[in-house]
Amino acid sequence: MAFLDGTTQVTKPPVQVSDDARGYYTLGEPLVDPVAPTGPIKDRWTNRKFENRLVNPANRRKMSIIIVGTGLAGGAAAATLGEAGYHVKSFCYQDSPRRAHSIAAQGGINAAKNYKEDGDSTHRLFYDTVKGGDYRARESNVYRLAEVSANIIDQCVAQGVPFAREYGGLLDNRSFGGVQVSRTFYARGQTGQQLLIGAYQAMERQVAAGTVEQFTRHEMLELVLVDGKARGIVARDLVTGKVETHLADAVVLASGGYGNVFFLSTNAMGSNVTATWRAHRKGAYMANPCYTQIHPTCIPVSGDHQSKLTLMSESLRNDGRIWVPKKVEDCDKDPRDIPEEDRDYYLERIYPAFGNLVPRDIASRAAKYMCDEGRGVGPAVKEVDKDGNEVMVRRGVYLDFADAIGRLGEDAVREKYDNLFDMYERITGENPYQVPMRIYPAVHYVMGGLWVDYHLQSNIPGLFVAGEANFSDHGANRLGASALMQGLADGYFVLPNTIRDYLADAPFEKIDDSHPEVQAARQDVEGRIAKFLSINGTRSADSYHKALGNIMWEYCGMERTEAGLRKAIDMIRELKADFWTNLKVLGTADSLNQSLEKAGRVADFIELGELMCIDALNRRESCGGHFRAESQTEDGEALRQDEEFAYVAAWEWGGEGGQPVLHKEDLIYTAIEMKQRSYK
Amino acid sequence: MAVSGLVFLGYLVLHMYGNLKVFAGHDSFNEYAHHLRVFGEPMLPENGLLWIVRVLLIVALVTHVYAAVVLTARARNARTSKYVVKKNLASSLSSRTMRWGGLTILVFAIWHLLHFTVGKVNPNPDGTGTADPYNLLVESFELWWMSIIYLLAMFALGMHLHHGTWSAMQTLGLTGTARARARAKTAGWVVAIVIAGGFALVPLSVLTGIVSK
Amino acid sequence: MNLTLKIWRQPDTSAPGAMHTYQVEGISPDMSFLEMLDTLNEQLNEKGEEPVAFDSDCREGICGMCGMMINGQAHGPEVTTTCQLHMRSFKDGDTITVEPWRADAFPVVKDLVVDRGAFDRIIQSGGFISANTGSAPEANSVPAPRDKAMRAFNVATCIGCGACVAACPNGSASLFVGAKITHLGELPQGQPERDSRVVGMVGQHDHEGFGGCTNIGECTAACPKEIPLDVISQLNKDLRTAMKHGH
Numbered sequence A: 001m002a003f004l005d006g007t008t009q010v011t012k013p014p015v016q017v018s019d020d021a022r023g024y025y026t027l028g029e030p031l032v033d034p035v036a037p038t039g040p041i042k043d044r045w046t047n048r049k050f051e052n053r054l055v056n057p058a059n060r061r062k063m064s065i066i067i068v069g070t071g072l073a074g075g076a077a078a079a080t081l082g083e084a085g086y087h088v089k090s091f092c093y094q095d096s097p098r099r100a101h102s103i104a105a106q107g108g109i110n111a112a113k114n115y116k117e118d119g120d121s122t123h124r125l126f127y128d129t130v131k132g133g134d135y136r137a138r139e140s141n142v143y144r145l146a147e148v149s150a151n152i153i154d155q156c157v158a159q160g161v162p163f164a165r166e167y168g169g170l171l172d173n174r175s176f177g178g179v180q181v182s183r184t185f186y187a188r189g190q191t192g193q194q195l196l197i198g199a200y201q202a203m204e205r206q207v208a209a210g211t212v213e214q215f216t217r218h219e220m221l222e223l224v225l226v227d228g229k230a231r232g233i234v235a236r237d238l239v240t241g242k243v244e245t246h247l248a249d250a251v252v253l254a255s256g257g258y259g260n261v262f263f264l265s266t267n268a269m270g271s272n273v274t275a276t277w278r279a280h281r282k283g284a285y286m287a288n289p290c291y292t293q294i295h296p297t298c299i300p301v302s303g304d305h306q307s308k309l310t311l312m313s314e315s316l317r318n319d320g321r322i323w324v325p326k327k328v329e330d331c332d333k334d335p336r337d338i339p340e341e342d343r344d345y346y347l348e349r350i351y352p353a354f355g356n357l358v359p360r361d362i363a364s365r366a367a368k369y370m371c372d373e374g375r376g377v378g379p380a381v382k383e384v385d386k387d388g389n390e391v392m393v394r395r396g397v398y399l400d401f402a403d404a405i406g407r408l409g410e411d412a413v414r415e416k417y418d419n420l421f422d423m424y425e426r427i428t429g430e431n432p433y434q435v436p437m438r439i440y441p442a443v444h445y446v447m448g449g450l451w452v453d454y455h456l457q458s459n460i461p462g463l464f465v466a467g468e469a470n471f472s473d474h475g476a477n478r479l480g481a482s483a484l485m486q487g488l489a490d491g492y493f494v495l496p497n498t499i500r501d502y503l504a505d506a507p508f509e510k511i512d513d514s515h516p517e518v519q520a521a522r523q524d525v526e527g528r529i530a531k532f533l534s535i536n537g538t539r540s541a542d543s544y545h546k547a548l549g550n551i552m553w554e555y556c557g558m559e560r561t562e563a564g565l566r567k568a569i570d571m572i573r574e575l576k577a578d579f580w581t582n583l584k585v586l587g588t589a590d591s592l593n594q595s596l597e598k599a600g601r602v603a604d605f606i607e608l609g610e611l612m613c614i615d616a617l618n619r620r621e622s623c624g625g626h627f628r629a630e631s632q633t634e635d636g637e638a639l640r641q642d643e644e645f646a647y648v649a650a651w652e653w654g655g656e657g658g659q660p661v662l663h664k665e666d667l668i669y670t671a672i673e674m675k676q677r678s679y680k
Numbered sequence B: 001m002a003v004s005g006l007v008f009l010g011y012l013v014l015h016m017y018g019n020l021k022v023f024a025g026h027d028s029f030n031e032y033a034h035h036l037r038v039f040g041e042p043m044l045p046e047n048g049l050l051w052i053v054r055v056l057l058i059v060a061l062v063t064h065v066y067a068a069v070v071l072t073a074r075a076r077n078a079r080t081s082k083y084v085v086k087k088n089l090a091s092s093l094s095s096r097t098m099r100w101g102g103l104t105i106l107v108f109a110i111w112h113l114l115h116f117t118v119g120k121v122n123p124n125p126d127g128t129g130t131a132d133p134y135n136l137l138v139e140s141f142e143l144w145w146m147s148i149i150y151l152l153a154m155f156a157l158g159m160h161l162h163h164g165t166w167s168a169m170q171t172l173g174l175t176g177t178a179r180a181r182a183r184a185k186t187a188g189w190v191v192a193i194v195i196a197g198g199f200a201l202v203p204l205s206v207l208t209g210i211v212s213k
Numbered sequence C: 001m002n003l004t005l006k007i008w009r010q011p012d013t014s015a016p017g018a019m020h021t022y023q024v025e026g027i028s029p030d031m032s033f034l035e036m037l038d039t040l041n042e043q044l045n046e047k048g049e050e051p052v053a054f055d056s057d058c059r060e061g062i063c064g065m066c067g068m069m070i071n072g073q074a075h076g077p078e079v080t081t082t083c084q085l086h087m088r089s090f091k092d093g094d095t096i097t098v099e100p101w102r103a104d105a106f107p108v109v110k111d112l113v114v115d116r117g118a119f120d121r122i123i124q125s126g127g128f129i130s131a132n133t134g135s136a137p138e139a140n141s142v143p144a145p146r147d148k149a150m151r152a153f154n155v156a157t158c159i160g161c162g163a164c165v166a167a168c169p170n171g172s173a174s175l176f177v178g179a180k181i182t183h184l185g186e187l188p189q190g191q192p193e194r195d196s197r198v199v200g201m202v203g204q205h206d207h208e209g210f211g212g213c214t215n216i217g218e219c220t221a222a223c224p225k226e227i228p229l230d231v232i233s234q235l236n237k238d239l240r241t242a243m244k245h246g247h
């Protein structure tokens, strides 16, 4: 492979011809990563670690770093930077750092250890990740991710993470998410929890050592910029309601993903975009916001009371067969009474080669089409259709284990999946050993996030972004078990090696609360809180969130169209106006007030939702998690438009009422060849 | 707590063994009572063994009561505002009544010592005096209310030991597996029934006339 | 379903609290318990009454954020977290009493929300393995016997919810501490700090004002992750070993 040395294979920069989003944005300067590494891809990170300047251990104590978020990315970063001797202030909105939403990850974490000798390598993991991301990620970043992945496992084992082991006492792996090698390390169905507890314990150790100061039940509500540099945050103590300013030499945002913009998602109730959106409003670019990942195997919505969706591991698709009734009139029948010839195993029918194991986005879209046709199953839920009428739609397809039970026996199936089956039964009240499970896709992960350079620094000096909060290494689509890898890579190994280059110039000028820019940031926050409490309208923040979620899911969900997105933007603007005049938040600002917290998050989601639609509208191509109906092959497959869109869309805040500004960063591949994917 | 409790337990086994000599008859029992006092002579002074045991028991008592008081105080302070509704799911009645049970046993023990050891009161108006341990015992239990007091105390003891035995094994780290835990629970029942039952036999037998002067 | 709810309302830590009675109607059996409370809150908001504060985040039984006493049982009548409890466990017309965890080491913040910071401080006092980033040896260089690794995993499932404390008549957190001691103590990497860990954690546990364990066993029955009682046995054993070693 001649291109391994990073010199031969070079793609052409894209030139955009279509302009669907005209009128909604202005075009800004092209963007380049100012610290992009060069040279052979396998040496880039090693060289960079060497080139980056060091900070004398004696000086580290005098430097402070704020880290917002205690998930895998934030927790790992706090622990590591604390160990290095910096003064770290860590923030999370939960009552303990251990509760960050990383805890919910089930499946596993990838690492190119090649323990199975099945041909895995750093390069293969790199290759799979870039390809899986539909060639919309930066190759240098992805290579680095693959490179440090092995160290992550070492680190976690040393911390006492109880990974699954073989009889001989060595670590076990499995293959996950359709890749052909076994590189996924796991701890039963609770990998995220175990990894997070490892990072949390490492961080608590630093709290005891005095290097990390922990602020729980604190929500970041504003970024503080002084002379153009990120120098702190404004946070609200959620218990006392006190608005506090915290100042430092650098700020790290590791605040997770914004999938909750859809209201229903597999994210935690408190997952929000506020931390990154506030930074965006202060000038940080938001990259590829429209890239969302929808997971096909979630438990369907059971009614409009639903507050969140629960994911069930993808592994279920290995043994379950997905079908819907052929006839609409069979949809409310007991599935066991529907004869074999009246069932449509649609994935096996359309994708005979991959069958039920097609990639997440394909499986998800196919389920949506079945339900749109009226062949969905399960309870009908209220929806508003494209013409604004209320309709009742069944949103679910069967995932049937009858074959597997017949073939392997119920005990074997039980052994493999009992915890998932139990969880399903608890939530739905139905026994999946007897009745086919019902599943439906749900929003699960966002690939978009704040734009960062190779050092994970945003375009605001001193503002670093890690984990799901940055636009990350996953391009337009993330492979299973790669988000945990990225969060820990960022936190343990990347940030500590890049932030030092920035801090080599610190400590910066001393500032205190009385600095006018700090004062202004704080007053903004106080003003906003006062505003929420004084609108005194009639609708709860939650009801706005639901309305926004409906719009996003309908028009910016699994399938996006030009007309739909335009309509969505109008609807969101209307919703925003209504929100600011008709919101009702009870209680006071100086106590625990969950409605107030919610109002702030919803306000930011509304603005983000609009930008997501604009980004989706602009990107007239289908790639990864983004499917534009206008860009598909004759048989309905996603069609990428590399000549036009092989770029990162980095959006700059255009001011209140203004238009967002689009900066394009071209994606140039030197170490890998771009290919269209096909699963037929 | 566990160690002192087990010291009690050990003592009770010996004591019960002694008491059961009642069934062997007047002389055998009295000889045993005497033997207790002269055991080890001339290496030990008269009552030597008895005093060693007594000292051990007193030390255990002080430790046990001290620990009980500390644990109780900590539990009180750990939850100063009570639940309006609280259900018990897994705990035995005995585990929840350890404190009252222990107190009952303490009160009983004081009364018991006054009765048999320190005061040697013979409450039976038809009694023959207190010099003869066997007679003292039988005459006391011929009174129904004396027997009731003892039987109630033995019930309290059984309860205390039921949980206490399991608890001591758990405290000593002897219950590492589910099997070991089940075994410890069984041991709780066995110890409680054997000891409380064994003691109870004496007053019961006297009451029912199996044992008489 | 129509239900009567008796809920503890308390404006903040220092203010006194009291039970309040509310009616909710049209509750679907498919709702989770927390969605039922969401419904109540939406109603309260409409009426101009402040919603009931309660904690939750993941709503899938893993983060440990939720938790309340429901009819005198921690997390309610099923062996699971409150967020995974569904209304089909109740009957139309039921009266349900809802209270916060009660333990002085977990002060009430507001209504059903308590402060479990004590758990973090217990972890800080030893609940970790000191392994600086970058210093780790190759992961497979130290094999861990599978049965020990399995036991470590089984108890590492603790989500730090505090139900054990809430259910324990002594207000003890021994199950939580025991779970962590056992998790780290079963692994080869956890050995060097085994003694100091147990001494540190138990010391902090007592210092926080949790009660002592008298092996009553309510904790394990309330634990949504079914952490077994033998972790407390292990805790005692390790503590004794540590003391023998002169800690």
Ligand SMILES: Cc1cc2nc3c(=O)[nH]c(=O)nc-3n(C[C@H](O)[C@H](O)[C@H](O)COP(=O)(O)OP(=O)(O)OC[C@H]3O[C@@H](n4cnc5c(N)ncnc54)[C@H](O)[C@@H]3O)c2cc1C
Binding pocket: A068, A069, A070, A071, A072, A073, A074, A091, A092, A093, A094, A097, A099, A100, A101, A102, A103, A104, A105, A106, A107, A108, A109, A191, A192, A218, A219, A220, A221, A254, A255, A256, A257, A266, A267, A268, A271, A272, A274, A275, A311, A444, A445, A466, A467, A468, A469, A480, A481, A482, A483, A484, A485, A487
């Ligand atoms: C159900 C589910 C299953 C998954 N399974 C897998 C899997 O098997 N493998 C895989 O690789 N990935 C999986 N993922 C994805 C992966 O878990 C996440 O992408 C990753 O854990 C994100 O980590 P993070 O550190 O970036 O953020 P998070 O863990 O989400 O942490 C965010 C942190 O930021 C804090 N925070 C947020 N906003 C604020 C604010 N305004 N102020 C203060 N603090 C704030 C929060 O308190 C929290 O501490 C899964 C995701 C979900 C939802």
Ligand code: HEM
Binding pocket: B001, B002, B003, B004, B005, B006, B008, B009, B012, B061, B064, B065, B067, B068, B069, B071, B098, B099, B101, B102, B103, B105, B106, B160, B161, B163, B164, B165, B167, B168, B169, B171, C213, C214, C215
């Ligand atoms: C003097 C009055 C007594 C009091 C106030 C008392 C009180 C208590 C208390 C509060 C406990 C702790 C509960 C527990 O660990 O489960 C306890 C435990 C125990 N008690 Fe007693 N008790 C008394 C007498 C006795 C006697 C006479 C015996 C023996 C026959 C005994 C045997 C035990 C045992 C074996 C335990 C369990 C120890 C452990 O858990 O480690 N106690 N007692």
Ligand code: HEM
Binding pocket: B015, B019, B033, B036, B050, B054, B057, B105, B109, B112, B113, B116, B117, B133, B137, B150, B157, B199, B200, B202, B203
């Ligand atoms: C039916 C039950 C019991 C009977 C018939 C009984 C009988 C006696 C008798 C006859 C003595 C005097 C022995 C002597 O002085 O030679 C004695 C002493 C004693 N008994 Fe019991 N006993 C009973 C239960 C108990 C229990 C449950 C306890 C403990 C909680 C207990 C503790 C003692 C003690 C401490 C002494 C004093 C021993 C000494 O002299 O130091 N007894 N008992």
Ligand code: SF4
Binding pocket: C157, C158, C159, C160, C161, C162, C163, C164, C165, C175, C176, C179, C219, C222, C223, C224, C225, C226, C227
């Ligand atoms: S031991 Fe069980 S009940 Fe206690 S905190 Fe852990 S999970 Fe919750």
Ligand code: F3S
Binding pocket: C167, C168, C169, C170, C171, C172, C173, C174, C175, C212, C213, C214, C215, C216, C217, C218, C219, C220, C229, C232
């Ligand atoms: S209920 Fe309490 S007394 Fe011990 S066994 Fe559990 S901590």
Ligand code: FES
Binding pocket: C055, C056, C057, C058, C059, C060, C061, C062, C063, C064, C065, C066, C067, C081, C082, C083, C084
């Ligand atoms: S909300 Fe996370 S465990 Fe219940």
